[in-house]
Amino acid sequence: MQKLRHAKIFDDLLRILVENWGYAGIRRRLDQLEGTNSRINPSGNSRADDRSHRRTAIDYVMNMELPTEKKALLLELATRFEQKSFLPTIGDIRNFLAMSHLADGEIRGRDAAVSKIMKILALLSEVDLDKIRQDSRYSGPSRLGPLSEAISAAASARIRAAE
Secondary structure, three states: OOOHHHHHHHHHHHHHHHHHHHHHHHHHHHHHHHHHOOOOOOOOOOOOOOOHHHHHHHHOOOOOOOOHHHHHHHHHHHHHHHOOOOOOOOOHHHHHHHHOOOOOOOOOOHHHHHHHHHHHHHHHOOOHHHHHOOOOOOOOOOHHHHHHHHHHHHHHHHHHHHH
16 A cells, blocks of 8 residues: 555656656756766755756757657767867857858857757758768868858748748
8 A cells, every 4th residue: 555655656746747847858867867876965956067067969969859860960960079070160160150040149169059050950951961971071161161051941941931
């Protein structure tokens, strides 16, 4: 009897968590706790503060819900981004974001740009992502022409669809 009562309480608590944060949010948090040895301090917070955790481009893509092929292409670009072989400098990142016309605000560092870059890339088709992957590593503004064309085409299609 006691076991059933505990199970019901546990289920009710889980239901509340899912309603407020969703399955993906809960999974992400559990992964973070597991990665930090999940020791909880007396205040109820994990030792690692979420705000101090640097979310990598790979983390960002892994949490996106995308078709398998598109996700694989994005993961490769995210890996290159982390290795600084794709958009290696802040100048390259700023040029990329300026071309997209979808980003707002000033970017001060690579970490701050991750979510914006990955969102923009996720809007592109698999064909465009594959072109980016196969082409050079986009190591500077002069090599961003094909990427600019792909982003412009995607933005135009999005605007037409909205109209």
